[in-house]
Amino acid sequence: MNLQLNDVQQQLQDSLARLLAREYDFGHRQQYVAAEAGHSPEVWAQLAELGVTAAATPEAHGGFGGDAVDHMVVSEALGKCLSLEPYHGTVVMAATAIERLGSPTQQSSLLPRIARGELQVAWAHGEAVPGRVATHSAHGIDGWRLYGTKPCVLHGSGADYFLVTALAPNEGVQLFLVNARTTGVAIAGGRLIDGTSAADVTLDDAEGERLGTLTPALLQRVLDTGISAACAEMVGAMDAAYTLTVAYLKTRKQFGRLIGANQALQHRAVDMLVALEQSRSLSVSLALALAGRNDLTGADVPAHAAKVFITRHARQVCQEAIQMHGGIGMTEEYAVGHYLRRILVLDQLHGDMQYHLGRLEGRPE
The missing domain is CATH 1.20.140.10 (Butyryl-CoA Dehydrogenase, subunit A, domain 3)
Structure with missing residues (x-):
């Protein structure tokens, strides 16, 4: 088993370490905790410019075609500086789910914007009981509607969209894209014990765009x-x-x-x-x-x-x-x-x- 990083991953690791050492020492980090956004939009933009948000995105959608090893390299570096940036929810979870389940139109619309750091998408899957999906959906003449609560959604307060898992009648667990500003979405923001921004997201007749069925x-x-x-x-x-x-x-x-x-x-x-x-x-x-x-x-x-x-x-x-x-x-x-x-x-x-x-x-x- 080869445990060595390739040249591109090594360069990414070195460049990211230099950026975070300069912009994310503990003093800067405490300033970001106190900021209303709950992270640093300026650092997020620099991460995107460095290619961090695009590292594991397919080349066809403006990325560099990396994989889970690239996520590992970036995540370990972010862990060292106690990062507050929305990398995990947007780049790891949302981009992975969209790549695997979204239609070509949805992929071409969302993935390039995520890769450029222009879009924040929060992963809203967790429920009060781990492993269970209680949020449900209904399909009417005006499209899909979602009902339920997703607690403790990381970076939910600042998200542009949510990726929501919900049960559909006779169809199992589905994945929906929900605009954070649409009618029927209530966001109760807060901070976790480490200062990370999070939110309880309540959906009450909220419109959702279905990506597809999430098989087990x-x-x-x-x-x-x-x-x-x-x-x-x-x-x-x-x-x-x-x-x-x-x-x-x-x-x-x-x-x-x-x-x-x-x-x-x-x-x-x-x-x-x-x-x-x-x-x-x-x-x-x-x-x-x-x-x-x-x-x-x-x-x-x-x-x-x-x-x-x-x-x-x-x-x-x-x-x-x-x-x-x-x-x-x-x-x-x-x-x-x-x-x-x-x-x-x-x-x-x-x-x-x-x-x-x-x-x-x-x-x-």
Whole structure:
């Protein structure tokens, strides 16, 4: 199995790292949290100019024809800086679903605009009960109408459109495109514990444009792509928390000596590094499986396993990082505690650790 990035992906990784180091240090990030938009439109435009929003979009629609590995590269970099940008919902989830399910007309209308960073589309699939779709639709003489509530839609407050999963009579789960400003759409915005913008979206006789039927296999494939990106983002957060901790151990003195000279703390730091590298290897393996570039058969089981393993170790690494920083690790003004908050949010994305553990054990959804 080839774990090496190709030249284009390596260049993307290097360019993205330089941009985020310049525009997304912790001080800038806290300013973006306080902004009304909940992210930085200027940085989003720079990401689009760099090609980040187009990396995994088909070349026929203005992209660079990448795959899940490109999502992994970008997501890991965004995780390191605690990004608030709407990359996951718009580029990972929405663009993937539109590419797989949209008509040629819908693809040519939406994907180039997403690739250019001009359009934000929020993925509205989650329900109060994980794995269940309660939102429903009805077809009348004036088209499709949607009814139900989608809680905690990432970046829902600033979205131009929502991609909504809903049940249709005798047709199973369907995917609909809903204009965020259409009649019948109510958006209650807020912030998650890590500062990420989110919204509860209520649909009451809201007009929707149907993209197609989401078969269980197709829905799982789209979700697996999201799980892979979320795992990569957790790896990025783990990496940053570990790096902060090692730097702290090398500079903080107590009783006249560096605390990093304490052998017990050295051993704990090594355990953090082992957990990080194991998680990174599993994240890469899952991305390659989704891209069809390794010999794993089917990505659903590896996706469940990766979410469980990486979430568990990400919590461990970030909790250790906070403890080894002492009191400063608990303050709002220091970055390390915010990485744990981000991990807790990513844990809930596309099903939490316990949900995926149940899937691995064969428990019903």
